[in-house]
Amino acid sequence: MQFIYSGITSGSIFALVALGFNIIYNTTGIINFAQGEFVMIGGMLIYTLLSIYGIPLFMAVPVALLLALIIGILFDKIFIKLVKVPNEINLITVTIAAATIIRGLAMVIWGRNTLNVSGYIPYSVISFPGGSLTSNSLLVIAVSLLTAFSLSLFFKKSSLGKAFRACYNDKMAASICGVDVGHIRMLAFGIAAFLGVVAGIVTAPITYVTYTDGVMVGLKGFAAAILGGLGNFWGGVAGGLLLGIFEGFFASILPSGYKDAFAFLIILFVLFLRPMGLFGKKKAERL
């Protein structure tokens, strides 16, 4: 049973990353291969603010989140907006390029070593039926779910959120109705980076931070998004949690080194049997 708890912990991070993928995908049709790098940047920023500049946590977090928004917006302005021939392959590739640049810069700035971030709350172990969670893991789960809920409220209730959804349904119609599609896309990258940085901040005390961290978490987040149905908001959350639990389960019965392989094996099966994901709807094709 313990695997469920550890699975939910890592799964809630995958869920946040999957949400980032979905928000960008819905507004732009792009799969952002740099989504995982935002998570790594989150860890690096919080490390820098806390350990190097000695800023207290309650100030460091807002500063990191503000920086995240700026990074996301710059990301759109520098990479996405400039692509002359924005076909699917070119857009996939430019985000891969951006991810490589961010990772490379992180290595230059923060070095190759693993950086240690101390826990935000006092360490304790809380027992649950059939297992237990550390206080840090509980924080990860709570923050992730809270973020997902507030984001869904934002999309449902605020007028800006409604503009996002209009863009998703029909870009052309949205722009005719006065929604600035370019503006929304920029914000989508801002929010995606924000989500990544949230994930990076909460996991930093558990996993610590290395410049290469973004690759795996990004790929698993992508896998979670596909599992739940690309573009489906709660599907992404459910996909993340499911992927985390599957992975925890395999790690509990097999040598843990194989854990990563099984996550991708599940994805291959899902893509084969249900390419639209577990919770996605099949899109009608216009011939």
Next chain:
Amino acid sequence: MLQINQVSITFGGLKALENVSFKVPDNSITALIGPNGAGKTTLFNIITGFLKNNTGQIEFENDDITNLPPYKIFEKGIARTFQNLNVIKELSLPENLLLGIIGKDKPSALKSMLRLNSSYWNSVTERINECMVLTGIQEWQNKKVNEMPYGILKNLEMARAILSYPKLLLLDEPAAGLNNNEKEILIELVTKLKNRGITIFMVEHDMNFVSTLADNVVCLNYGRVIAKGTYQEIRNNSEVIKAYLGDTDA
């Protein structure tokens, strides 16, 4: 030639086609007419294998072709053009035409790579040139595809289909978007094809065009055949008049 038997298809509860049956006789020109949304293109896509019908059967030369994949249906001798053009912008005009040939002839890959069948490829070049002349697009052969006018692109699609020596040619709204002059040239071309022994089945809105060319007309409305016969018969059919002029929301 082509026999449609009781074909039905539903999309999420909506009956797009319901018990559609009719025949396309050998060496004839048959036109499928009907208001927008009547199910004409849907039927085309079922015949060519892009959609699977729920019930019913399609026979081609007494051969059951129901639900075969598109490439197999083509191999039986059915070629088509598209309502929304499907030409490849990245390739030149003759290169585009090559598609009509290689799908049919299936030349040997190894021989072609090693250039052991150059006489075959010379004949291909000849066929392509001949067909460009026939369809009146030869002077465009060195132009880029995205610089060509709509009418020329439609002829390109027609040429591509003709090059595969089809027995049955499906034309999806061949006259749409053409000016009167281009329409006349098209009428001449279609007549020529018929005289070469190609059976033609087309979806068309332009009634002048249909009246000039079609031997038989089938009229669809709301997914059902409401009339079939010669153009004269159809024109006076009260159901058809109602479908076009009446309370349709199309």
Next chain:
Amino acid sequence: MKKINYLFLFTILLILVLTKLLIKNEYYLSIVIFGLFNAINASCFNILLGYTGIISLGQGAFYGIGAYCAVITAASYGISPSIAILMASFFSGILAFVVGYPTLRLHGHYLAMATLGFGMIIYVFMNEMAFLTGGPSGFLDINKFTLLGMSIYGESEFYIFVASMFFVFVVMFELFDKSFLAYKLKFIKESEFASKSFGINIFRTKLLTFSLVAAITAFNGGVYAYYAGFISPVSFNFHYSIQLLTMAIVGGVGSVSGGIVGAAILTALPEFMTAIEDYEMVLYGLFLAVTIIFLPEGLSGLFKKIVGKNASN
């Protein structure tokens, strides 16, 4: 049928011969050899992406499978290395067929995810099955490479072998590019709808292309393993697949020269930058980004445009 570009083939041959004659330094020769391996892989990637429209982020895995299978079978069953490489290549082709069967029905993002997932699985297995592969620290027990009883050893001898292999590959690629097959694949890439309507069995064509390309990549991997004398999983991971993508795109997809030009530049690049080694990754990413943004047809496309303009003036 298009004319074969003999000038291009001759230029390649000339460069290969001149390299042998002019470069005596073993270290530089070894970089050229690595460049040739990369050029074959990048060209294979190019056949998939540039011709067929298949985005495969798992090519590194096929390269690794070729390398590992070739050395493991040779070491455990005493098979001659050249036979072992052929077997590895065949096995990899079969595996690509099995993997491609479910995944090649997917497109775009989904296909990228599936192939990437496959690459990850293979990478994990290379690391974890230490009893077979030696795990993360690598596989050392590699026999000497022999071909028809002749032993091939050292940079100079290997250069001749790898350069010959490369030249044969380029000739085959050129023959393919100028035959109708290149068009058949480009039809599929640009419009699956039209291709299907004109008798092309898209799925079968894609599956065969994918398998054949995997077999060539694995063959290349087998030779690489014997040349390097040591292999470890990091040479075949996700990053390597991304490097191949970078080479193909920087060079220009959809042309014979693209992968070769890209591989030449990106293999040589780190050598000129040993002083700023830390920035290698950043520069790699910048190269890729700048190409996608400003030169969608890559350097070969740029070159063709310049030549074309001069010719028309």
